[in-house]
Amino acid sequence: MKNQDILDDYLFWDRKDRQILNLFWFGFILYTASYTISTTDTVNYNLSQFIQIIGILIFIPTGIHLMSYTIRNRYLKVLYILYLFWLLIIVIRGVEFNFESIKFALFDAWFGVFLYLVPLFLLLPKKLICYKRLFDVIIILGVIYVIYDIVYIKELMRAGQNLQSQAIVEYFSKTLATPCLFLILTYKYHSFQRKVFAIGILVLTVIFAVIRARRGLLIMEVLPLALVYLLYLSSTSGKFLIILMSIFLGGLVMFGMEFYNASQDDLFGNLMDRGLEDTRSNVETCFYLDMSAKDWLIGRGMMGEYFCPDIDPDSVTSYRRTIETDYLQIILKGGIISLFLFLMITIPAIYKGLFNSNNLLSKAAAMWIVWVLLIMYPSTVHTFTMQYILLWLAVGICYSKTIRNIPEQILVEYFKGHKDPIEKSTDFRNQIH
Template identity: 40%
Template sequence: MKALTSRHIRIAFLNQLSLSETKRINLFFLGFILYSLGFALAATGLINYIVCSSIQVVGVFLFFPAIISLINFRIENGYLRILFYLYLCYLITIIFRGFIFEYFLMRNLLIDAWYGLFIYATPLVFLFPMKLGFFKKLIDATKLFAILSLLIFLLFSAYILLKSSDQAIVMTEIFSRSLGLAAGFVLFTFPYHSWKTNTLSFTVIISIFMLATFHGRRGLMLYMGLILMIAGLIYLSRGENRLLMGVILLMLFSSVVLVGAEALDKSSLFSTVMDRGLEDTRSTVAICFYEDMSDRDWLIGKGLMGQYFCPGIDWDDTTLYRSVIETGFLQIILKGGVISLALLLLIMIPAAFLGIFFSENLISRAFGLWIFVGIVNMYPSSVDTFTLNYLMMWIGVAVCYSSEIRNLNDATVMQYLKKL
C-alpha cells in the first residue's frame, strides 16, 4: 500500500470517527469501566466476590473483542515499529514462560487488573485509530471514572477513613489508582474542557492527595503532587496574569512551609505521613528480591508466574514466596527481566521527549508529560497496570511519535473539538 502523505494523515486525525469505530470504542470503554469497577469493589471485601467477578467478566466480553477489532498493525515510524513489535513478542514469551493452565489460577489472572494477564495487552491500545474523536471518547471515559471514584469514596468513607487500617489503605490505593488518578490528565489539558469538567477532575485529585496523606501513602502522594505541580505550571504558562498568579502561588507555598510547619506536627491528618516520612518499609523486601534473583532472572525475568523468596512480609505472615514487589521497575524485571524494562523505556522515553519539547499543541505536550510522570512513579509505585492511567501512557506513545499530530496548532484542535 502506498504510504499516506502527511496531509492525508493530518486530515485522518482531524476527521470524525466512523460509525463502526465509534461503536467499537464505546464498547471498549464501557467494558473497561465495568472491569475496573468490579475490581475496585472486590478490593473492599464487603461485596460478594462472585458479583464483582461477574461484573468484570461482562466487561471482558465487551472490551476484548473491541480491542481485537480496533487494532491496526501499520506503524509509520521505523524505529518505533521495530521496538514495538519486538516488545509485543517479548511480552508473549513472558506470558507463556511458567504458564500453568489451571482454573483458579486462570480466574485470578483474568480478574486481577494490577498484576494479571491484561496488563500485557495494554500496549495494544497504541494501535487504536488515533483520531481527535478518540481523544474525546477518552476524556468522556475519564470523567465517568472521576465520578465513580467520588461516589465510591463517599459510599465507603466510613471504612476508608479508619486510620492505621490495612483495609482502608488497600481501598485508598485501589480506588485511587484504578478509578480516580486518570483525572489528572484532564488538568493537563484544561483549556479543552468546561469549568465543570476541570472542577470535577481537580476535586478528585485533591481528594486522592488528602487520603494518601492521611494514610501516609508516599508513592501515591508523589504521583498526585507531580500531577498538581505540572497542571499548575501548564496553567501559568497559558493563563492570563501569569506574573500575578506566580506570585500568589509562591506566597501560598511559603505560607504552607513557614506557618504550617507547626500544624503539620500536631495535625492528626498529617501524623501518619510524618511518622512514616523516614520509615524504611521496603529495604527488607528489596534485599529478599536481590538475593533471590539469579543472573538469568535479572536478564529475562521469571515469567508470568515469577515469584521471589520473601517470608513473613505479607499480612498473614505465612507467605514464603511473593509474586509482587511494590516497585514498578522491579516488578517489570521480576516478570520480564532487564530486557523487558529496557524495551519499555526505549519506547516511552523518546515519546515523552518528543511530546514535551517538539509539540505545537497541548494534547501532544500533555501526553508527553503524562508519560514522564508515569515513568518517574515507576520507582515508588506500580504504574504498569491494566488501569486508565497506564492506557493513557500507551495512547500517548502513539500521539507523541506522530509528527503530523504534534505539528497541529491548538487553534485547529479546538476548532475540530467543537464539531465533535
C-alpha cells in the same frame, strides 16, 4: 501531509466505528468498576467476577475490531514488535493451567494477564474522536470514584493504620481517580466544570492519602501540578497566569511546612510518623538476595515470585509476586530486557512530544510519560488501569508527526465543541480550506 489528509485520517470516522468505540470503553468501565469494588472484600466475588467477564466479552472483540496495525515510525515499529514479542514470552513463561492461576490472570486487573495487553492500546486509531471519548471515560471513572468514596466513607476515615482501609484508598485512587490528572494536564481542551471536577478529584485523593499516610500516592497526585506549571510556562504569554500558578505552588510548599509543624495533630500524625520511615529497604534487600544473574536478565515470568519472609503478616507463604518499586517489578517479571525495551520506546517519545510539537495534547502526553517514569520508583503504574493505558496512548500521540503538528486552535475548537463529531468535523473542513 495536506490538510485534507489530516481531516480524513484524524477526524472523520463513520458512525458504526464510533459506536464500537463506545462499546469498547463500556466494557472496560464494567471490568474496572467491578474489580475496584471487589478489592474492598465487602461484595460478592462471584457477582463481581461475572460482571468482569461481561466486560471482557465486550472490550476484547471490540478492541480487536478497532485496532490499526499500521505504525508509520520505523524506529517505533521495530522496538514495539520486539517488546510485544518479549511480553508474550513473559506471559507464556507464567502460564499455569490451574483454577486459581486462571482466576488470578483474568480477574486481577492490577497484575493479571491483561496488564501485558495494555501496550496494544498503542494500536487504537489515532482519531481525535478517540481522544474526546477518552476524556469522557476519565470523567466517568472519576464519578465512580466519588460514589465509591461516599459508600465506603467510614472505612476510608477509619482511625489508625488499618491495612484494609489503606488498601481501599490505594485501589480506589490509582484505579479510578488518578486518570483525572490527565485532564488537568490537558486543561485547554476542557470546560470550566470539567476542570473543577478534575481538581476536586485531586484534592479528595490527596486528603485520603494524607489521612491514610500513603506517601507514594501523595507524590503521585501532587507531582503533576509541577508538570502543569511547566506546561503553562511553555504555552502561555500571560504574566497573570504565571504569577497565579507560582502563588498556588508556593502555597503548597507552605502547606507542606505546616505538615511538619502539625506532626502531633491527629490528621497528619500518621503521615509525619511515616515521613522518614524506611518501608522498602527490607523488601528490596530480599529481592536482591533472591535474584540470580539469569533472573536479572530475563525475569521469572508473569507469575514470578521472590522470597521475602516476615513482610506480609496475612500471607500464608514467604514468597511475594509484587514489589512496590515498579522498576524492580518489571525486572522481576521480564528482566532488564523488558525494562530496556520499555525505556527505549518511552524516552524518545518524551522528546518528540515536548520539543517537536505544536499543541498541548502532544506536550501533555509527553508530560504523562515523564510522570510515569518518575513515579515508577515510589509506586506501581504497570497495571491494567487507565493510568497505564494513558501511557501507551501518550506514546502513540508523541510518535504521530501529524498529531504533533495539528494547530492548537483546531484542537481547542474541536475538543471544547458541543456538536456531534461529524458535524464538528464539517466545521473543521471549512476552517482548513
